[in-house]
Amino acid sequence: MQTLRVDLGERSYPIYIGADLLARADLLAPHIAGRQVAIVTNETVAPLYLGALETALAGYAVTSIVLPDGEAFKNWETLQAIFDGLLGARHDRRTTVVALGGGVIGDMAGFAAACYQRGVNFIQVPTTLLSQVDSSVGGKTGINHPLGKNMVGAFYQPQAVLIDIASLVTLPARELSAGLAEVIKYGLICDEPFLGWLEENMLALRALDQAVLTTAVERSCVAKARVVGADERESGVRATLNLGHTFGHAIETHQGYGVWLHGEAVAAGTVMALEMSMRMGWITVAERDRGIRLFQAAGLPVVPPKDMTPEHFLEHMAVDKKVLDGQLRLVLLRCLGEAVVTSEYPREILNATLSADYAALVDQLKH
């Protein structure tokens, strides 16, 4: 087992990474304040892992709250079901909320923990690759609004993150690929050598090699923890973690939440960010294509939905959280392995990026 640490002063916390950690009562106990625990999970994860976690927590008064599965349920109604469960079982302010599931569960359970009685303890037990390498670390929680993704939420750090690599064996291949989008992202924004490692190990990752997965998760979490430790509330460097996300969120919003997986939208969105970085003269055509090929090797879409026009993108991006005083800030690559957040770009380069024929571009890669 590896233990990393997110360094945030009083709000610092450990990330445990390894196989078969889910039933480890000794790892959970130090982070539980009172005698009550609420496990928040969903209908897909519950049959697989809820029993083991409940057994590990047998010494506590446990309430398990099982939600419907999917980004489409990341809304107030579902959040309300968590509050109903907590209040129905009379959980007090020393209760501990445990999120067992993917990013949607972690975001919602974390936001519920942030708001319940103005804040209770919270432990992340992410069971998808995406949530293990990204959303479970760093304290971003929240729900979607019909007019925008993650528009309502809180920065709320967990007491601990417990990453059980063994839980990835039950993950559908499509979701594993979606998680790899964020893994590749760390290489692109801050760890160029990691890109080479990923190129070498992509087949092993997709074949669920536990040792290789552990390395990928660990290296991703190290990057995430470092960025979050430097900028908890995203006033600076943390925004670089959103490479591809502004374009990607527009895709998700346009398609309706849950039609594309988050990681899929991020992959196609990052291809657009690579294209724009290339048009800015910051990376070469070959570097752009290297990124595209890596997403393809991970089994991810690299072309935005056919019916999306530049106007669709601009409309959805206008409510993005990275808009400041009307200026749309974008995360771009200054070079491979180094991201910048900037609103200093010629408007025509953004327009050209939104109008580019990605299908044709990707088609050329085959030759």
Add this chain to the structure above:
Amino acid sequence: MQTLRVDLGERSYPIYIGADLLARADLLAPHIAGRQVAIVTNETVAPLYLGALETALAGYAVTSIVLPDGEAFKNWETLQAIFDGLLGARHDRRTTVVALGGGVIGDMAGFAAACYQRGVNFIQVPTTLLSQVDSSVGGKTGINHPLGKNMVGAFYQPQAVLIDIASLVTLPARELSAGLAEVIKYGLICDEPFLGWLEENMLALRALDQAVLTTAVERSCVAKARVVGADERESGVRATLNLGHTFGHAIETHQGYGVWLHGEAVAAGTVMALEMSMRMGWITVAERDRGIRLFQAAGLPVVPPKDMTPEHFLEHMAVDKKVLDGQLRLVLLRCLGEAVVTSEYPREILNATLSADYAALVDQLKH
């Protein structure tokens, strides 16, 4: 104008107290980050003060969000209307939310500011006595849940609190009295000499004497700021501010939100806390009666609803936020001017307190 300061390190902020401050652009401007401002108010306050505040903020892109009036609307649906207004007008994360109204508006606008894009700037402009002396200071925000009051919320400090004493001239007499319940509370929990001042000045307060009101608000805010500065997240001394609130919340929940005003429920609840403190042997019968007479002089109810049984109280108090691991903690008076939070009391004294005949007790005071 008086300027107090709530001392919370990085989250410190000023409280401005005086007459005719509402239109003072110079006081607001330093606390507004971007170019967008959202004023959140209600149908009762808007016709009285929204125009003046909009004029003071003429240099900004202002969105005014007018909500229905009343505690019954302190719920998710109304909160959602704030998010709809913010997103509809494309407010970004540098926007500033200004709460213009009483405690319900402040709590909801503050919670909306805490959650919108995971947190934006927030200014309190309280227009009721209750919110001026209590809820606008200290960062407690939130909404009610059908199973309990203020069960969903956040600790979220404003950038500034702007208290315009002149806005009290339009306050209905019943609401002025409700605010006086919290003013009296400060005397009971931490400022015994203030009780004598209140006895002398109660008529002038109820006659809306601006100078006397300013002193009462200032003295209350000094007490509140001191307690909040010592214990922002209510792990200790801050809980003493809830004198009478555990009983009072039970009354509010039982009657249905908005039937009794919060201050009215606190007054009757504080009479119960005085009764229990007396039964504990900590204050005398004469001190208990002095407290009751002060609430009566302020025009407040001092007897709980006739139909409420001890069982009703126990049921509603069981979900109170002051319950820890099943133990109900109560705020009681160790002596007049000094409160304690304790779960160390004989159960029979609590039962006797809940069963006492308050109508008969108050009737005796007339003789």
